[in-house]
Amino acid sequence: MVQLKVNGQTIPLDVDPNMPLLYALRDFAHLTGTKFGCGAGLCGACTVHLNGIPIRSCLTPVSAVVDQDITTIEGLAKDGKLHPLQKAWVEHNVAQCGYCQCGQIMTAAALLQQIPNPSEKDIENYMQGNICRCGTYPRIKKAIQTAAVMIQEVKKKEGV
Secondary structure (H helix, E strand, C coil): CEEEEECCEEEEECCCCCCEHHHHHHHHCCCCCCCCCCCCCCCCCCEEEECCEEEECCCCEHHHCCCCEEECHHHCCECCECCHHHHHHHHCCCCCCCCCHHHHHHHHHHHHHHCCCCCHHHHHHHHCCCCCCCCCHHHHHHHHHHHHHHHHHHHHHHCC
């Protein structure tokens, strides 16, 4: 039995400690937003945050994340309100097939934590490890830029 801290809640799971976090999240915690893409950490579809840092959950054993803060796509929305990235994704109609989008959003959220006002080059460099088979990269870039502005406006309004 392991205890995982996922999206602010402690979840006890009866899983093998060597099981990839991806399977523990999807099959045992029933958080299916995180997707299996390649299983080799190359595509980014399985990206979640570990203590605010994007990681590939298909490569990360459960034993490596016990007692650490894990955030999945389900944890980005707060108090029933979409995260600015989720809003921007809808506004820019980013998703086509949608399969990679959760991983894209999680990586973009980490980018905006590190670089609140990223340049186009910052976005391209940070996002390059996430593959979109539908090729919506221009819309992804625009959505990230829009979300950055939204976040700055909220912070300004809150006086942060």
